[in-house]
Structure formats: structure tokens, C-alpha cells
Amino acid sequence: MKMKPGKTFENLSPEKQERITRIAAEEFGDKGFDGASVNAMVDRMGIAKGSIFQYFGHKKGLFLFVFNQSVEKVKDYLRTVRDQSIDEDLPTRLEKTLAAGIDFIRSHPLLYRLYIKVLSESKVPFREEILLSLRQHSIGYLKSLLDQAYLKKEIRKTIDLEKASFILDAVMDRFLQAHTMIHIDGGLGIYRASSEATNIWIKDMVGMIYQGIGGTDADNSEPYHYILIIAAVDAELDGFRTKLENPSSAIVGKRNALSGRLSGHQVMLLTTGPGMINTAQALTAAIEFQKPALIVQTGCAGAFHESGLQIGDVAIATREIDIHTGLEPVNGSVFPDPLPFSLFQNRDTEYTNYFSMDENLVADTLQVLQSVGVVNGFNVKKGPFITVSTVTTTDQRANDLFQHFKPCMEQMEGSAAAHTAMIYDIPFIEIRGASNMVGKRDKNSWNLPLAFQNAGIAVEAIMARVNELNGFRLKAAK
Known part of the structure; x- marks a missing residue:
């Protein structure tokens, strides 16, 4: 759900806008929506409490604005991957998509932590609408990659592309979560793994996925029998x-x-x-x-x-x-x-x-x-x-x-x-x-x-x- 701030916020300098957004992301990311304190935020921002309500109307408005900013940054990452990899094969595009996700987490840890809070906290305003929108965008992005791969005959004709998009989204989202949360990792070594180890995981995982939805009809459990x-x-x-x-x-x-x-x-x-x-x-x-x-x-x-x-x-x-x-x-x-x-x-x-x-x-x-x-x-x-x-x-x-x-x-x-x-x-x-x-x-x-x-x-x-x-x-x- 979109939230457009008031003109008073838009009239602020870019530096002050960035400071307000960053501090709000830190507070919401650390404490969730329900536990976040507007008083604590304005103290760090160096502004009056009334300014927050003038800019965003209420605490919900501030949260939605910060979250939407995060989503737009993710979309920018994905657009870049999609546009720059247009001539490459499907496995390469999937690998680059996952790598971009890891890069986003490392470059914007607060924003990703905010996403995790939305997943885990039931009191987030418009939570169901937010998560539905995120999943629809992610699945739509992956479906666009599969559509292009299908036209290039990289995927078997019998594959249901919508179901394949759902599977890809589920696996890739889980992998990114495992990189930041040790209990999701399950002891596999994904949590905070080095760049080299992460890239190996990405390559191997995409290879297994692709042999399931693309590749050949050979019995991959017995790879030597062809x-x-x-x-x-x-x-x-x-x-x-x-x-x-x-x-x-x-x-x-x-x-x-x-x-x-x-x-x-x-x-x-x-x-x-x-x-x-x-x-x-x-x-x-x-x-x-x-x-x-x-x-x-x-x-x-x-x-x-x-x-x-x-x-x-x-x-x-x-x-x-x-x-x-x-x-x-x-x-x-x-x-x-x-x-x-x-x-x-x-x-x-x-x-x-x-x-x-x-x-x-x-x-x-x-x-x-x-x-x-x-x-x-x-x-x-x-x-x-x-x-x-x-x-x-x-x-x-x-x-x-x-x-x-x-x-x-x-x-x-x-x-x-x-x-x-x-x-x-x-x-x-x-x-x-x-x-x-x-x-x-x-x-x-x-x-x-x-x-x-x-x-x-x-x-x-x-x-x-x-x-x-x-x-x-x-x-x-x-």
C-alpha cells in the first residue's frame, strides 16, 4: 500500500529526508512496528514530534513510507539485473538475481531487517496487503525471466511457468532469509557465509533448480544413464x-x-x-x-x-x-x-x-x-x-x-x-x-x-x- 508524504517533507533537503528515513528504518527494523517509539525517533532526528505527523499523518504513514522506499530500492536492483542480463541464459539470470539479493542485504541491512519484521509481526499495518504486493512483484519478475527463457526454448514445454515462478520465489526468498537468520540456515553454512561460499551455494542451487525445470528429461538421479x-x-x-x-x-x-x-x-x-x-x-x-x-x-x-x-x-x-x-x-x-x-x-x-x-x-x-x-x-x-x-x-x-x-x-x-x-x-x-x-x-x-x-x-x-x-x-x- 502506497503512502505519499506531505509537501512539507518533500520541501526538506535530500540530506534531511535521508536522515529521517534511515533513523525510522533503524527503529522499525530493530523493534518492529508495535515496539517502535516515535519519541525515540524524533530525539535522534532532531525534530519536533509534531513534524512527524505533519510529514506523514501518523505512525502508520511513516512506516508505510519507509517500507515503500525499501521496496523501490529492491525493484531497482531487480530491474538492473533483468535489463543487463537480457541476452544471457536462464541459469545465469537466476544466479545474478540471487547475487543481487545478497548484495542488497549487505548494502542495506536495515531495510532487509524491516522486511523480516513485517514477515514476523502480526500488528504491522496493512501487513497482508504489503506481503501480497511483495510476493506478486517477486513472482511477476521471475515469471518474466521464465517467459523469455521459454521463448528461447530453454524450458520444457510441459512446465507450468506460474508454478515454476512460485517455486523459484519460495526457494530464493528462503535462501536470502537463511543468509541473515541463523535458525533458517539449519546448520548448512548459509548464514553470513563469505562471498565465495555464497556464490557456490547460488551456483549449485540454481543448477539443481534448472535441471528440474529446464535442461533435459534425463533421470537426474542417475546422471550416467544417457x-x-x-x-x-x-x-x-x-x-x-x-x-x-x-x-x-x-x-x-x-x-x-x-x-x-x-x-x-x-x-x-x-x-x-x-x-x-x-x-x-x-x-x-x-x-x-x-x-x-x-x-x-x-x-x-x-x-x-x-x-x-x-x-x-x-x-x-x-x-x-x-x-x-x-x-x-x-x-x-x-x-x-x-x-x-x-x-x-x-x-x-x-x-x-x-x-x-x-x-x-x-x-x-x-x-x-x-x-x-x-x-x-x-x-x-x-x-x-x-x-x-x-x-x-x-x-x-x-x-x-x-x-x-x-x-x-x-x-x-x-x-x-x-x-x-x-x-x-x-x-x-x-x-x-x-x-x-x-x-x-x-x-x-x-x-x-x-x-x-x-x-x-x-x-x-x-x-x-x-x-x-x-x-x-x-x-x-x-
Whole structure:
């Protein structure tokens, strides 16, 4: 309920207005409305008692004015967060909202204490109207964030946004209270926590909330029971999208992800973007979002003539090679010499620019796919893949690459995906369809749709029989 002070108050200097408001906030915040003394306030303010009634009419008017001032400051904080975070994803906006709440409490402890008094004291004038207005504003603010996130496809279509707003408001309000009242904290370490500890709480709490209302439909109580399928461009995953059961979308690493059931298993489809940096960033974000049981990379690639592969055939990577990482060669070679140090170590294995796949996983995958290839009219082979940043366009370069690395396929993302998967110790398999032959660039001879189709057939076959791969036992999606 609004209260506008008299003109005599408005004619005071800003400094005197601020002093009167601050002292009144301290008195009401310390003693509540019923226990606050107008006499004590005017003594500290250095004004006559009659001036208070001239300015505000009565004690209720003073209280309402002070409280409304507090509410307007909170609204200013929230408007700033909303406007400055408009282009960011929902989890970031929620984190910034909570951080702004903590900042307000630390910057204006008296004003927040006043809010606590209103919550706990039944004799506050217009208490129900005040609290209703506060809750409506808070829920409305959060609903506006959810509405925008919904339009950006960050939230599942099945989520009731009004109920989600209520849940967010309840959790966030309780968290802010726990920061100032030890009995609300419950011994969890929120009460007067350091900035670092508070930020960890905020990040973890928002993460749990978001996985409930956004994110994927995966069973988060069993986070390892889903398969992540990645590709560089949308067209390489289109065949899977149309077959997903109960699809739901999420924003993962600033990219659109789609989750659902495929061949009885929970999967997430993620388009990383072309190249190694896009792949490493997107895959890391997906793993941090929810760690998968298996990563499958798919899409198209160029096949080397010497490998025996033809356009439309499918290959499984036995090793991924980043051909650009190493030492400048001293013997005149066009390719780098091996690094004298490792990029990382996982268990007992040190990795440089060569990433070998699990032999059993590759062998099991090949066994499954060979019969699939016969039925669908394409050959399936296994062999090394090379990852390039510069697409090969000449026969001479293709010959040099084959003589040096003996690869069966060339692509732009594989070593980054393998590198990331091995850091996180997640099983990784790469299955690609040949869209062209490596060498002189002739796009008229390419067949991207056939490569996408056959790679998709192969991956779907693996999904259907994933429990036969190297001891995997993924639970069927519910």
C-alpha cells in the first residue's frame, strides 16, 4: 500500500529526508512496528514530534513510507539485473538475481531487517496487503525471466511457468532469509557465509533448480544413464531428431540441445559447430551439465582412396590424430614432430596429439555394424582418423597425409572430442559416413545426404544394441 508524504517533507533537503528515513528504518527494523517509539525517533532526528505527523499523518504513514522506499530500492536492483542480463541464459539470470539479493542485504541491512519484521509481526499495518504486493512483484519478475527463457526454448514445454515462478520465489526468498537468520540456515553454512561460499551455494542451487525445470528429461538421479550424440552441424543430427520420443530442448553451452528416447535409451543430441574449439567448448559444457555414459560423435567426413572406402561407406575411428600439434620439424617435413611433453595424463596414459580409442569398444562396434552395412548397402571399416583445421583440396596434400598418418578419414572435430572425453574418462566412439574422397576439391562428386543417412543408420544400430558394447549396461529410458 502506497503512502505519499506531505509537501512539507518533500520541501526538506535530500540530506534531511535521508536522515529521517534511515533513523525510522533503524527503529522499525530493530523493534518492529508495535515496539517502535516515535519519541525515540524524533530525539535522534532532531525534530519536533509534531513534524512527524505533519510529514506523514501518523505512525502508520511513516512506516508505510519507509517500507515503500525499501521496496523501490529492491525493484531497482531487480530491474538492473533483468535489463543487463537480457541476452544471457536462464541459469545465469537466476544466479545474478540471487547475487543481487545478497548484495542488497549487505548494502542495506536495515531495510532487509524491516522486511523480516513485517514477515514476523502480526500488528504491522496493512501487513497482508504489503506481503501480497511483495510476493506478486517477486513472482511477476521471475515469471518474466521464465517467459523469455521459454521463448528461447530453454524450458520444457510441459512446465507450468506460474508454478515454476512460485517455486523459484519460495526457494530464493528462503535462501536470502537463511543468509541473515541463523535458525533458517539449519546448520548448512548459509548464514553470513563469505562471498565465495555464497556464490557456490547460488551456483549449485540454481543448477539443481534448472535441471528440474529446464535442461533435459534425463533421470537426474542417475546422471550416467544417457548417451550424448554430437555432430558439427544440424543436418548431421536431423535424422535422429524426427525419431526422438518425448523430445525436450535445453540450452547447453549457448547451444540448442535436444533430449529424448531413442531405441529405448535416453539420449541428448548436441550440435557443436564445426572445428576443434567449438567441439571442445560444447562438449565440455554438456559434460558439466550432466555427465553421459557414452559419447558418440557422428556426421560426415572425407575418405582416403587408399583406405578402400567409397562415398556412402561408414568408418569407425580407432585413433584420433591432431595433425597440427607438435614441434616444428627439423627435417623439412610438412608435418610437426611429436611433442616432447604430454598434454594431459589420465590414469597411466599420457596423451600428446594421438588419442587411441578403446580397442574392445571399437571391435564390438565394428561387429554390430558389419551386418548392418550389408543390409543397407554400405561397407564398414575401422581405422585412424585425422583432425584438420585446413580442409584438404589437392591430391598431393591427400597423398602426403596418407603416407605420413595412414588415416582412413579426414574431419575437423574428432581429436577435440576424443581429447575432452578422455580428460573426463568417458567412453567415446566416432562413427562417420564418407561424403567425399580426400583430394582435389570437386563438390559435384560429394554426397552429403548419403553420408548423413548411412552414419545415422549406423549410430541407430549401435543405440539399439548398446548393451552389447564392451560391457555397457545402460538402463532403458522410462
